[in-house]
Amino acid sequence: MSEKWKKIDANQTLPVYLSAADECYYARDYVSHGSYKSSPGNGLITNFKKDVSRKGKREWQYKVDAINKFAAELKPLLPNGMAVAHIPSSKCKTDPQYDSRLEDTLRALKRLNASLIIESPLTSKNTVQASHLGGDRNPEIFYNNLAWVGLSQPTTTLVLIDDVITTGAHFKACQRKLTEQSPGIRVLGVFWAKTVWIADDADEPTLF
Numbered sequence: 155m156s157e158k159w160k161k162i163d164a165n166q167t168l169p170v171y172l173s174a175a176d177e178c179y180y181a182r183d184y185v186s187h188g189s190y191k192s193s194p195g196n197g198l199i200t201n202f203k204k205d206v207s208r209k210g211k212r213e214w215q216y217k218v219d220a221i222n223k224f225a226a227e228l229k230p231l232l233p234n235g236m237a238v239a240h241i242p243s244s245k246c247k248t249d250p251q252y253d254s255r256l257e258d259t260l261r262a263l264k265r266l267n268a269s270l271i272i273e274s275p276l277t278s279k280n281t282v283q284a285s286h287l288g289g290d291r292n293p294e295i296f297y298n299n300l301a302w303v304g305l306s307q308p309t310t311t312l313v314l315i316d317d318v319i320t321t322g323a324h325f326k327a328c329q330r331k332l333t334e335q336s337p338g339i340r341v342l343g344v345f346w347a348k349t350v351w352i353a354d355d356a357d358e359p360t361l362f
Contacts, residue, residue, distance in 0.1 A: 159231050162319070162348065169322035169348070171293055177342045178325065181227060184318050184347035195347040198223065202317055202346070206253050221255055224346050225262035228315065231344065232270060237309040238263070239273040241316040241324050242300065245281045256315065273312065275335075276328055277301050291320070296327035302335050311340040319345040 158181050164174040172178060182195035190200035202220040204213065232238060240256035260272045279301045305312075314328055322343075329341045 158227055159344070169319055170291075171322040171326045176322070176325075176329075177340075178319065178322070178345065179231070179343070180319060180345045180348040182347050183350045186320075186349050186351045188352070199317055199347055202255055203253075206251055217255070221258045222262050224259045224317075225266060227346070228259070228263050228344065229266045232263075232267070232313060234267065234269040235271065236313060237271040237273050237305075237311065238313045238315065239275055241314050241328050242276050242278045244278065246278045249281045256317070259315065271307070271309070273305055273309075275303055275305050275312075276331060277303055291323045293323040293326045293330070296324055297330055300327060300331050302331060305336065309336075309339065311342065313342045313344055315344045315346075317345065318347045318349060319343065320349040 159179045160181070162168060162172065162176075162178045162180060168174070168176075169178075182198075183193055184195040184199050185192040188196050190197045198220050201216040202224065204217040204220075208214055208217070228238075238260060240260060243253060243256070245252045257274075264270055264272050277300070279299050282295070282299060312332060314325060316324065319325065325343045329343075332339055332341050
């Protein structure tokens with residue numbers, strides 16, 4: 155495994171909805187409620203999540219650079235022939251504000267390693283409030299909003315990517331749907347950053 159990626163395991167305090175059996179990895183920390191200057195992770199994630207309304211402006215290049223950096227960091231982690239998918243966005247694809255950043259990351263990753271199998275087995279039925287903007291973090295709500303699209307071919311292992319893991323609610327909802335539709339599949343999570351909380355942040359539990 156690339157030295158950049160670390161496993162979230164039982165030696166740490168797990169994100170709320172993960173269990174010790176879950177296989178999830180992250181590359182860096184993201185400081186909750188912090189600015190883009192709070193950590194290197196915050197700077198990257200801020201650029202990665204740059205709103206689609208900024209497209210066409212000079213600053214949009216920062217988002218493109220972040221997408222390509224995420225793909226480049228994923229490349230050494232994933233073995234040839236691995237099936238990879240992204241956790242669906244909080245916005246459905248028909249929403250004018252839909253952000254394709256994770257799909258763009260997988261397209262960039264495919265250019266770096268053509269042997270990878272890029273899948274899109276799940277999509278969001280409806281737009282919901284994004285968790286990082288105050289939306290619900292209940293895995294049941296996410297699960298009920300997932301529509302099954304299917305896998306292009308049978309696979310025993312699927313890697314799900316997302317930009318940030320906070321509680322693990324999105325991952326657990328997707329994992330549940332995938333294992334119901336494809337019994338026996340091994341589902342791993344790979345996140346560019348894992349949320350941590352600063353000591354004086356009274357609005358969130360401390361995970362370390």
